[in-house]
Amino acid sequence: MKRPARPGRDRRAVHHPGPSGAERLTGEAKVVVVGGGIAGLSAATILAERGVRVTLVEASPRLGGRVAAWPLEDGRTMSRGFHAFFRQYYNLRAVLGRPDPDLARLIPIRDYPLQRPDGMRDSFNNIPRTPPFSVMGFVARSPSFTLASLAKVDVPAALELLRVRFPDTYSHYDGESAAAFLDRLRFPADARDLALEVFARSFFADPNDFAAGELVAMFHTYFMGSAEGLLFDVPDDDYDTALWQPLGHYLARLGVEVRTGVRVSTIGPAGARTDHGELIEADAVVLATDPRAARSLVAGIGDPSGPMDAFTRRVAETVNAPPFAVVRLWLDALVAPQRPAFLGTSGYGALDNVSVLERFEAGAAAWSRTHGGSVVELHAYACDPDVLGNEGSTDRLVQHLTSELHRVFPETAHMGTLHSEVLVQDDCTLITPSPWNDRPGVETPASWLVLAGDWVRSDYPVALMERAATTGILAANALLQRWGVQGEGLWTVPTRGLLAR
Template identity: 65%
Template sequence: MSTQPAYPGRDRRAVLHRAPVGTDTVREPHHVAVVGGGIAGIMAAAVLAERGVSVTLLESSARLGGRVAAWPLEDGRTMSRGFHAFFRQYYNLRALLRRVDPELSGLVPIEDYPLQRPGGLRDSFTNIPRTPPWSVLGFVVASPAFTARSLAKVNVRAAMELVTARFPQTYSDHDGESAAAFLDRLNFPLAARDLALEVFARSFFADPREFSAGELVAMFHAYFTGSAEGLLFDVPRDDYDTVWWGPLGRYLYERGVSIRTGVSVEQVRSLEQGVELATSAGTVSADAVVLATDPRTARDLVADLDLPTDRRTPRVTHWLDTVARTRSAPPFVVLRLWFSGKVADDRPAFLGTSGYGPLDNVSVLERFEDGARAWSEAHGGSVVELHAYAAAMDVRPGSPQAEAVAEELLHQLHEVFPETAELAQVHRELLVADDCTLIDPSPWLERPGVSTPVPGLVLAGDWVRADYPVALMERAATTGILAANKLLAGWGVLGQDLWTVPMEGVFARRQSARQRATEPDLSA
């Protein structure tokens, strides 16, 4: 008789999803190639290797971490692709991190992350209750964006969708509706819309007009209206490579995983038995492959998939089309600055912004990162990182447009933190990338999931459909588990359980009961 294990957080409504049953380890040798060394690929490799599967992990860049990678600069400084929030409802990601840090001592809490508009309007999450529905009520009461007059104009029916969500149905319920259209329908006051909703939509690297309303509702459910973990989060106490990916790489190596960095996969061939990968360093043969790359690379590899003629069935052709229709998000910009002096002591470690041009948030890295703190103490300065999500499509690395965005980010920083206008830049790093996913308003069930109609091929990553209320890094970790479990189930091996926030909103059951009570009895 199975028992419910300890909950992964404070939320007693968190849901345990059991893996398919089977033997503890493989009974026959199996080899899996995992393409992509980000969160999804590392998770899949870990689950497979822990059950005795031989794994080859292929990563095109020089280090693990994918879109959460970090790398060294001169003088002991580091750079990354930008700040990431490790929310406390990221149960599956945290399960991965616990493999090398059981107590999660590598994470430090951010006590607040204010959301600010010009004119001084600011929301805070520090003293708001964490348990819904009190979290929602507490936010509305505390927020300066809400007044009695503005609340009277809110579309109550639309607002109820935030607390009556059911997954995965909620995703499909909003097919064809953008986040912007949902926000219009919600009719929140403009300031509340910007601070409480649009800021979060843009954190998905998306313009709300191109972003799925279903994904927005799911995000609100997972982070605020449906989970008792709260909206506060943790961050690594040092750069990602030092705290996580270096130790996890050693963890995989100790379990027999062959890690090949700097090796790109050029083509995947589906054979009568198994798969074969053409790589920049030769051919790799395996029983199966987990494709855990960024969405653009995945599209390219699937488009060039070498299949036997008899396997190009209508089902496979349709699946190929669904992968081809996935989209990448617009470019994003990260500007990291090492200043000659320090920002004011009362500046928060992380500040979300709206109404400041392209500036979406500001991080003061010495507030939480050991390497930045060491540089700050040695040089008497601050390390400040600025983000611009969903930049214009013509913003490219080294382009004049990218430099223009960087200049505007700096100008807006001077508006938000005026003291920085008087500080000299000691060092400057500008990064532009466009390899994040866009969950657009197209039909949810038309998005490719973990399983594919191609034998021996499974998908993982934050661009891959999962039926749970998960997103970003947590979707990557979750689909990594699901991809490994899919292969293990085929070999009769026990997979890894996973956890999620509640699968329905706090008022969903009450609404269902009310609907049943008012529906006519058609059985007579």
């Protein structure tokens, strides 16, 4: 079989063939996909392309899950926060490429600096993309590294980053938190703040509660094991307009029944039942919800058999990350032109990044031209309860994040706010230092049920949106293999580090 063309520039990228079989389903099979986020959309795409009758059910009014966007007044939009579409997201980009083969709706961000209040700033622009020159170039240019601080680095621990082997690396760090690994690494404090903890928190977690294996995998995936580099793309408009509406139309053309605003209350061998008592009959279920909803649905299966009982306990032991917050401000003046479109921050309280949306979103740019102001988004990944304030009120949160914005972009202190939107959610997953192999995987003891989502274990070095897409494809492949149908091949960054034996 001819090896498929590489999806990026990394010559060491690895192709993982899907199951072999017939090109399309010869009989009839029905699948209900519960969850219309990236994982569910990916599973539905692969299944429908092979002739499976798919019903996709999403509780919210729109597709996209945790990368959703929705309209407001006056043409404005709101979302659940900034997401970076890295070039390493081979499988997600393949799904997005179904309605947009050239990925024309994704545009590059030139740079995304990381900044501290003392003025120290790291940049990923103009750094070589191919390991190990990427690491050498970053260290040489970064003010976070000095000869004195580099001398203190624990060399054996640092070499672990170059000796990864997946999936073994995930379980190698069982019981160790990301913070404990950083302590053992003895990286310079400045580098830890700017280059390490910022990325750890992008998993919506405090480094003390986050798995070291995930952190090590992240460094391999984004920096030390991939030649795609650390720059990324973003949609040229809000997520719904640029990504999910086109993909929804593509699924409809394949015959997928997309049902939004419908909540599933129970799942079983006969399919899924909605809150209104309707049974959506199916031969199999792809459970692709957020972890809290998945725990509830799995707990309701009610199968006391040994394998299912152990599986139910594994799902029940998954946990959610602390709440995250998104504050979007429509200001009455423009931020300074030298401000980057996206800025990561460390040391600014709960504020983790600032986005200037008119720099890349068409809708925000149109509003900016009409009103002469900037659309600025503030994102806090893992909020402290003291910052959130009283339940039901977001005043303290908005005041805190806005005051930090004034420190980051001082000119905004003199601007008025024409509109503001606030979102606080706690439906993201927390990947703790608990044993990796105890986490639920795609396949389950029930032949009719498979799992998908960024909370689901995958042996590949993938994370966040790419893990959601990858597990969605793997879930579809698992069902297709049972029906003798050819599955979808996957691509990942190299599964071994540069120094792995």
